[in-house]
Amino acid sequence: MPSRNKSGPGFFHFKVPANILWILMSVFICSKAFSQTPEYKFHTSINIIKKENFTPKTDSILQKSIFFIDSIVNTENFRKAIISANFVNVKGCSNQEILRLFLGGGEISKPILNDTMEFELAIYPNQNGDNIGSTYNSRKIVSSEKYIFKNGARCYAAHLIHEYCHTIGYDGFGFAHIHNTSNGRKREKCLSVPYVIGEIARKQLGIKTCHFECEGFEE
Secondary structure (H helix, E strand, O other), X not given: OOEEOOOOOOOEXXXXXXXXXXXXXXXXXXXXXXXXXXXXXXXXXXXXXXXXXXXXXXXXXXXXXXXXXXXXXXXXXXXXXXXOOOOOOOOOOOHHHXXXXXXXXXXXXXXXXXXXXXXXXXXXXXXXXXXXXXXXXXXXXXEEHHHHHHHHHHHHXXXXXXXXXXXXXXXXXXXXXXXXXXXXXXXXXXXXXXXXXXHHHHHHOOOOOOOOXXXXXXX
């Protein structure tokens, strides 16, 4: 029997099963994509709404990275690559809906699409180890200064595109077993939305090596 919520009279508290929460969240994520028809002829803007711990040097790299992001996300090649991509763990969305969320600025923190990718960014000034970065609370993208200096603006752009997918509601989990015809063995390939779109960005930016791929990813 549901228990009465002590925070106010007349309200009841229900424990929602995890699978039901997942379905509700999936519907919410995809519902943003239904708010506009996916014509793909709009121009997506990029807006940095907050920056933390940036120096003049890292800010200069960031400005170049923004240019690189803009140079690919508003192209037909980028859109076609997402439409034709193989994804897993899509939270009930079609490829067209994923594209609309990505280009429409479908961050979880925003109720509607406004065709603007909004970034809240921070830098780990003294990050040790191989940690590249992460996204906190589905909003703030924190990146390693060491990674940025080592890999440059193009790789930072691909990294931001990967992390941006987390802000629209997608995690990095999702592997598929791919049959290798050359040796008959199976291998794991990461097909989650952040890694696939990050890989699309990496290729279209002409990057041969960028250390943000998930373990087990092979071309």
